[in-house]
Amino acid sequence: MALGPPRIGAIVLILVAVSAATALGLWGTRWRVPQAPAAGAGYTLQDAWDGSMIPEGGLQRPIGIAVAPAGDVYVSDERLRVVHFNAAGEFVGEWGREGDGRGEFRNPVGLAVCRDGAVYVSDYEQDRIQKFTADGEFLLDFGRAGSAPGEFSAPAGLAVDEANFIYVADFYNHRVQKFRPDGSFDVVIGDPGRLGVGALHYPTGVHMTGQGEILVADAYNHQLQWFEAGGRPLLRAGYHLLWLWPRPTTSTTGFNAPTDAATDPRGIIHVADSGNHRVVMLSPAGEYLAHWQIPNASSDVFSPEHITVSPDGATVYATDLAGDRILVLTVKPPA
Amino acid sequence: MQTNAHRGRQPLHRLVIGVVVVMALGQVASTFSAAAQAPAGDRNQAVVTVRGMQCPFCAYGIKKHLAKLTGATRADVELAKNQAIVTFTPGAKVTDAQIQQAVRNAGFTAGAIEWRAGTPDEAR
Numbered sequence: 001m002a003l004g005p006p007r008i009g010a011i012v013l014i015l016v017a018v019s020a021a022t023a024l025g026l027w028g029t030r031w032r033v034p035q036a037p038a039a040g041a042g043y044t045l046q047d048a049w050d051g052s053m054i055p056e057g058g059l060q061r062p063i064g065i066a067v068a069p070a071g072d073v074y075v076s077d078e079r080l081r082v083v084h085f086n087a088a089g090e091f092v093g094e095w096g097r098e099g100d101g102r103g104e105f106r107n108p109v110g111l112a113v114c115r116d117g118a119v120y121v122s123d124y125e126q127d128r129i130q131k132f133t134a135d136g137e138f139l140l141d142f143g144r145a146g147s148a149p150g151e152f153s154a155p156a157g158l159a160v161d162e163a164n165f166i167y168v169a170d171f172y173n174h175r176v177q178k179f180r181p182d183g184s185f186d187v188v189i190g191d192p193g194r195l196g197v198g199a200l201h202y203p204t205g206v207h208m209t210g211q212g213e214i215l216v217a218d219a220y221n222h223q224l225q226w227f228e229a230g231g232r233p234l235l236r237a238g239y240h241l242l243w244l245w246p247r248p249t250t251s252t253t254g255f256n257a258p259t260d261a262a263t264d265p266r267g268i269i270h271v272a273d274s275g276n277h278r279v280v281m282l283s284p285a286g287e288y289l290a291h292w293q294i295p296n297a298s299s300d301v302f303s304p305e306h307i308t309v310s311p312d313g314a315t316v317y318a319t320d321l322a323g324d325r326i327l328v329l330t331v332k333p334p335a
Numbered sequence: 336m337q338t339n340a341h342r343g344r345q346p347l348h349r350l351v352i353g354v355v356v357v358m359a360l361g362q363v364a365s366t367f368s369a370a371a372q373a374p375a376g377d378r379n380q381a382v383v384t385v386r387g388m389q390c391p392f393c394a395y396g397i398k399k400h401l402a403k404l405t406g407a408t409r410a411d412v413e414l415a416k417n418q419a420i421v422t423f424t425p426g427a428k429v430t431d432a433q434i435q436q437a438v439r440n441a442g443f444t445a446g447a448i449e450w451r452a453g454t455p456d457e458a459r
Contacts, residue, residue: 061391063391107395107398107399109392109395124392124395124396124399125395125399125402154392154395154396154399156392171392171396172396202392202393202442204392219390219392257390259390259392274390275389275390298415299389300389300414300415300417301389301391301414301415302389302390302391305391305392321391322414
């Protein structure tokens with residue numbers, strides 16, 4: 001069937017309208033797609049902690065990890081507990097058991113530590129967040145199953161800002177939620193979606209940058225997204241087909257299911273690019289600098305899952321769920 | 336008198352009706368088949384094949400959705416084996432279709448479902 005001039009005109013009009021809408025949708029976004037490697041930047045595997053010295057048993061499928069201001073490291077694992085190590089990897093203590101009460105877990109997945117040393121734990125199964133002292137004494141909890149504001153459907157990664165507001169990557173609700181220090185709901189950040197600014201698809205990690213921006217591991221949009229603390233989208237990094245459609249890639253121009261990210265005092269970004277079994281280093285602007293690949297990683301399980309940085313920025317810690325261990329990497333910043 | 340055009344459409348109509356009937360029969364057969372595969376006797380553990388379950392967050396999501404099924408006492412996932420294992424109370428009324436729906440709600444597609452006798456400890 002031949003298209004007459006009026007029909008061609010209508011199609012052109014639609015294309016122009018869609019392009020204009022897309023341009024408007026992207027307005028305000030600073031694009032930074034990783035580009036070329038930087039001289040001198042990289043990682044060295046310094047150690048791997050398996051927790052074999054822990055009296056109750058070594059690490060089993062560790063997934064959550066966070067560093068305290070003094071440098072201690074907290075890890076959550078499938079033994080339904082939080083394990084406390086010092087910066088040298090020595091066992092300090094642990095808490096948690098199976099159940100739904102205070103200090104009890106069903107699947108502790110995300111961890112965050114605030115400035116005073118208190119530890120937040122997200123439970124993927126219980127749809128709640130619990131707060132503890134540095135030694136594991138219960139302080140408060142909040143959240144329940146659902147999709148309304150303040151409710152969760154599989155809360156994953158956590159972050160805490162300077163004012164002790166808590167940020168939660170709400171996996172099945174495709175959003176990040178912000179809570180006040182007392183656990184009351186504040187605001188929703190991001191919307192469910194695959195395209196456009198602020199669209200999130202199964203986010204798994206969230207981090208507060210030194211500049212007070214929220215960095216979200218938008219895992220199944222295969223990208224990182226930055227937001228203002230109030231929720232306005234700022235920036236995205238990852239591979240996008242035709243500048244629009246987020247796609248996984250094995251190259252250094254993007255990610256495959258990035259499940260977490262953390263920044264160091266220099267602003268350098270460390271990404272758990274789990275589908276590619278690697279840790280990726282990005283500049284503060286979101287440009288590719290270097291990466292480190294897990295040797296002989298199993299293709300059956302994505303790893304690393306969550307990632308954190310020591311207070312001095314010299315060491316990156318990442319959970320290797322498939323290897324039942326914590327990867328301890330020395331950071332070599334770009335020259 | 337029928338035109339050539341009408342004569343040409345008749346086989347097409349028959350084909351469309353045939354396809355619709357076959358699809359409807361398939362749906363009915365599938366429903367009965369799912370109901371028939373509900374656990375009987377000591378077969379209280381379902382081993383569900385789920386492809387593409389490499390991500391722990393996704394696997395835990397599947398586990399969570401399966402654990403919510405009526406009568407489920409435990410759900411586990413084996414990433415390396417692409418399997419989810421759900422243990423039900425003896426006599427639980429659950430169908431393959433309900434298991435498939437739970438996996439779909441977690442964002443995946445269930446493959447083969449095998450029923451066997453088992454205890455929660457065996458699923459670990």
